[in-house]
Amino acid sequence: MTNETSSPADRAAQHRAVLAVEAEALLADRRPEPGPIAVLPNAEDRFVEAVEAAGGTVEPLSDRTRGVVWLSYREAKDFPEILREHPGIGWVQLPYAGVDAFSEILAEEDRPGLVWTSAKGAYAQPVAEHALALTLALLRVLPKRVRARSWATEQEGRSLYGLDVVIVGAGGIALELMRLLEPFGARVTIVRRSADPVPGAERTVTADRLEEVLPTADVVVIAAALTGGTRHLFDARRLAAMKPTAYLVNIARGGLVDSDALLEALRAGTIAGAALDVTDPEPLPDGHPLWDEPNCLITPHQADTPEMTAPLLAERIRLNVHAFLDDGRFVGIVDPSAGY
Numbered sequence: 001m002t003n004e005t006s007s008p009a010d011r012a013a014q015h016r017a018v019l020a021v022e023a024e025a026l027l028a029d030r031r032p033e034p035g036p037i038a039v040l041p042n043a044e045d046r047f048v049e050a051v052e053a054a055g056g057t058v059e060p061l062s063d064r065t066r067g068v069v070w071l072s073y074r075e076a077k078d079f080p081e082i083l084r085e086h087p088g089i090g091w092v093q094l095p096y097a098g099v100d101a102f103s104e105i106l107a108e109e110d111r112p113g114l115v116w117t118s119a120k121g122a123y124a125q126p127v128a129e130h131a132l133a134l135t136l137a138l139l140r141v142l143p144k145r146v147r148a149r150s151w152a153t154e155q156e157g158r159s160l161y162g163l164d165v166v167i168v169g170a171g172g173i174a175l176e177l178m179r180l181l182e183p184f185g186a187r188v189t190i191v192r193r194s195a196d197p198v199p200g201a202e203r204t205v206t207a208d209r210l211e212e213v214l215p216t217a218d219v220v221v222i223a224a225a226l227t228g229g230t231r232h233l234f235d236a237r238r239l240a241a242m243k244p245t246a247y248l249v250n251i252a253r254g255g256l257v258d259s260d261a262l263l264e265a266l267r268a269g270t271i272a273g274a275a276l277d278v279t280d281p282e283p284l285p286d287g288h289p290l291w292d293e294p295n296c297l298i299t300p301h302q303a304d305t306p307e308m309t310a311p312l313l314a315e316r317i318r319l320n321v322h323a324f325l326d327d328g329r330f331v332g333i334v335d336p337s338a339g340y
Helices: 008-010 045-053 076-085 100-108 124-141 143-147 171-185 207-216 237-241 259-268 306-326
Strands: 036-038 067-070 091-093 116-117 164-168 189-193 203-206 221-224 247-248 273-274 296-298
Touching: 036 045, 045 067, 045 306, 067 306, 076 100, 091 306, 124 143, 124 221, 124 247, 124 273, 124 296, 143 296, 164 171, 164 207, 171 189, 189 207, 203 207, 207 237, 237 259, 259 273
Parallel strands: 036 067, 067 091, 091 116, 164 189, 164 221, 189 203, 221 247, 247 273, 273 296
Antiparallel strands: none
C-alpha cells in the first residue's frame, strides 16, 4: 500500500485498477436509494476515505443505512442477519472477485431494489502476475529444484515461448494474463460461457467444448468463477484429457479442481505437474498428500496480498460510491442467479 513517505516512482509502480467489465448503467427504477454507507465489519480508514472521496457519508449501521461496504470474506455468515434487520439497504459492495462464500444469501436476496457489486476485475493484474510466475516455475522444474539437495545432471525444463495455453475464464485475470503472455508468443485459447471471440485470443470456445481443447494444451490456467455448475470442473475425466507433458495452474478457487483426482493424476503421470494458489480443502491441512507431490507447487492463496489489493479495492469502492450517489454506473455488478 502506498504510504505518505513513498516516492513518486514508488506510487507510479502500484498496480493499476484493471476493470474486467465496463461500468453498467442501471435504469432509474433499478437504482438503489442513496443514503449513508456503513463500512463493515471493521471501518478501516483507507476504505472510509474511499467512500468519502466519492462524496459518500460513512455512518454506523442503523435504520438510515442504504449502502454497505462489506470487507470480510471469512465473516460472510454474519451478513444475512444484517440485511434482514436493515431492509433499507439497497447496495452492497463485496470485497473479492469470487462471491461463492455469499452464494446462499445472493440466492435468497435476489430481488429488485438490491444491487450487489464485487471486486471482479480489480485484482486482475497481481493475480495474473502470480499465474505467470507459477507457469514459469512449472516449466522450469522449480518444484523439483527447490527440493534438491545435490547437483542434478539431467537436463530438464521448457520454454514458454510458442506454447499452447488454455485459459478457462474470460474475466479480468484472463485478459491481463493474455497481455503478459504476448511477449512469449503463446497461442491462447479462451474457454468461456459465451462464444463471442475474446480480443487477443487465437480462439474462443464455449465451456461445453473444454475437452476438445485440453489434449493440445501445454498449460491450462483456471481463472473461472466457482459456482454450482463449475465445482470439480477439473475431475478425473478432464485431467485425463490433458497430455502427460501438460501443466495445470489454478489461481481461481480450489473447488474447481477435484483434489483427489488431481493427486491421482500427478502420481500416475497423467499430467506433468500442477501449481495451486487455491486448494480444496483450504487451507490445505498439514500432512495432506499434495504437499509431498514433487511436481506440485502450492502457494497459500496469496496471489494478491492485502498490500497489493487495498488500493485496488479502494478504487473500486470509490467508483461504486459515485454510482450509488450519482449516475448509477456500477462496476462489477454481481448476477445473483449466475453466482458471479
